[in-house]
Amino acid sequence: MTTLLLIRHGETPWNVLAKVQGCQNIALSETGKAQASLLSERLNGAFTAVYTSPLHRAFETAEIICKPTQLSPIPLEALKEVDFGSWEGLTFKEISKLYPTHFNTWLTDESTGPMYDGDGSIQNVSRRAKACIYSIVQKHPNETIVMVSHGGLIKSALIGLFDWKMNMYHHFALGNTCITTIRFDEAQRPMLVSLNDTTHLNTPVTAV
Known part of the structure; x- marks a missing residue:
């Protein structure tokens, strides 16, 4: 049984402003760094490898997670956030005001989740994320591995792994530094164990 911990990066200034970050290279805020430290304390090095999006907010979160260990995060382009163009x-x-037709189609389409530009569709991101996850899981049988990425990428990955309709993307939320746990059996069949676990943030977050 291989355990995969899909982790969203810590908070950024753009998260606070509710701006779409996509492939913009936004760094963690001080709160985000504190969140990542709380997550690192919770995980306490109980994993064998850490893979990450190369974007600053994810990579820095991964570095903080690795602090109790001798591991270094391994950046993968395939774990980058959705390109929202x-x-x-x-x-x-x-x-919704500037692109009403395209935005509504993106929200409601079940088969591809077409986007205005950028990655083109949720389906495209879903395929990228799913392929990346299976390639990593194959390398780590019976281990616990961490992947630090982004809300959009993780949601797209779940859609791909569990064959959900594309508009499921809009029906659940993932908080900063949340853990989504998936276990893969010997046949690499995925089982969703937990979603959006942020219990480590019950401790008051202070700037670091």
């Missing part, structure tokens, strides 16, 4: 830097409220 023209929508990056805007809030979803702004997007």
Whole structure:
């Protein structure tokens, strides 16, 4: 049994402003660093490898997670956030006003989740994320591995792994530094064990 911990990065200034970050290289806020430290204390090095998106907010979260260990995070392009193209830097409220038709189709389409530009569709990201996860799981039988990525990428990955409709993307939320746990049996069949676990943040977060 291989255990995969899918982790969203810590908070950024753009998260606070509700701006779509996508592939913009936004760093962690001080609160985000504190969240990552709490997560690191919770995990306490109980994993054998850490893979991460190369974007600053994810990579820095991964570095903090690795502090109790001798491990270094391994960056993978396939774990980068959804490329939202023209929508990056805007809030979803702004997007709905500027691109009403495309935004509504993105929200409601079940088969591909087409986007205005960027990655083109949720389906494209879902396929990328699913392929990346299976390739890593194959390398780590019977281990616990961490992947630090982004809310959009993780949601797309779950859609791919569990064959959900594309508009499921819009029906659940993932908090900063949340853990989503998936276990894979010997046949590499995935089982969702927990979703959006942020119990480590019950401790008051202070700036570091």
